[in-house]
Amino acid sequence: MENGTIKYLTFLSAGRKFAIPFHDIRTVLVAENLQKIPEFPAYFAGTCIWEDRSVPVIDARARFGFEKGEYNNRSCVIICEVKIAATGKTGNVGLLTDTVAEMAEIDPEKLQPCEAVNAQAYTRYLKGVFIDNGESCYIVDAGLMVNDADAESVTQEG
Numbered sequence: 001m002e003n004g005t006i007k008y009l010t011f012l013s014a015g016r017k018f019a020i021p022f023h024d025i026r027t028v029l030v031a032e033n034l035q036k037i038p039e040f041p042a043y044f045a046g047t048c049i050w051e052d053r054s055v056p057v058i059d060a061r062a063r064f065g066f067e068k069g070e071y072n073n074r075s076c077v078i079i080c081e082v083k084i085a086a087t088g089k090t091g092n093v094g095l096l097t098d099t100v101a102e103m104a105e106i107d108p109e110k111l112q113p114c115e116a117v118n119a120q121a122y123t124r125y126l127k128g129v130f131i132d133n134g135e136s137c138y139i140v141d142a143g144l145m146v147n148d149a150d151a152e153s154v155t156q157e158g
Helices: 059-064 148-155
Strands: 004-012 017-022 024-028 045-050 053-059 076-083 091-095 099-104 126-132 134-138
Touching: 004 059, 004 076, 004 134, 004 148, 024 045, 045 076, 045 091, 045 148, 053 059, 059 091, 091 099, 099 126
Parallel strands: 017 134, 053 091
Antiparallel strands: 004 017, 004 099, 024 076, 045 053, 076 091, 126 134
């Protein structure tokens, strides 16, 4: 946080813009060699290897309920260190995105709460929203993206 602003890495998923606070990010990897894991929930793309550890990777499109799309050489996995809301444990989780966009520095006063349409809306994974170049940009809380029932296996893996 410099000059009262918060730094975010913005990314795209199904044409929508999202952001993750820099302080949660450990690294960004090219999305390749993801390994599907039997019986993992459908919203997981599989696992990737980072620093000789297997890290579970959430498919942002699947988690948000967006249409399926092709991932390509611009697709990335953003590795985050998060507190899994369901267990309170810290672990690493990857987030598969269409592409990483840019860095944004936002004044906290410009952050707005997300309006939840219903309990199933993807806003339950979000901490807020800001306007970036005329577009809404939603701040993701990767720790909230893991279901309670899946949380224990994720913290064991990550």
